[in-house]
Amino acid sequence: MKLKELVNKLLSNRYLAFCITLIIFILCSMPSEQLPKGNDKSAHFIVFAGWAFCHQFVFRQYAKTLIIGILYGIFIEFWQGILPQSFHRNFDWYDALADSIGVLIGLLLYFFTAKFISTEKI
Secondary structure, X not given: XXXXXXXXXXXXXXXXXXXXXXXXXXXXXXXXXXXXXXXXXHHHHHHHHHHHHHHHHHHOOHHXXXXXXXXXXXHHHHHHHHOOHHHOOOOOHHHHHHXXXXXXXXXXXXXXXXXXXXXXXX
16 A cells, blocks of 8 residues: 555544544643643644644535534534633633634645645545
8 A cells, every 4th residue: 555545544534533523622621730831822723723634534525624613613612611610711712713723724734735645636
């Protein structure tokens, strides 16, 4: 199996996309003291760019990935808003914005790299 086919098979795996979605949910549900310190917005941006990149390989529908990604980011923020105060989590529109921008960038990355990785037409 060629490297290109192996990478395409890995990125097209629905289980990988589901696991990434689940990992994001778990990390966003953890108390903030248990997470590494750093720029929160850049973490949201990077994670959702990776999410969109992987999901686009599975769904191959830009609009579907964009809408689901933005709604998932907003859902995560609402979820954090109802977590106990001891978790030090809250709803933040700027986090949702960072998630949305990350989704857009992930889709752009897919668009520019898929022709090199994918064995199907884009």
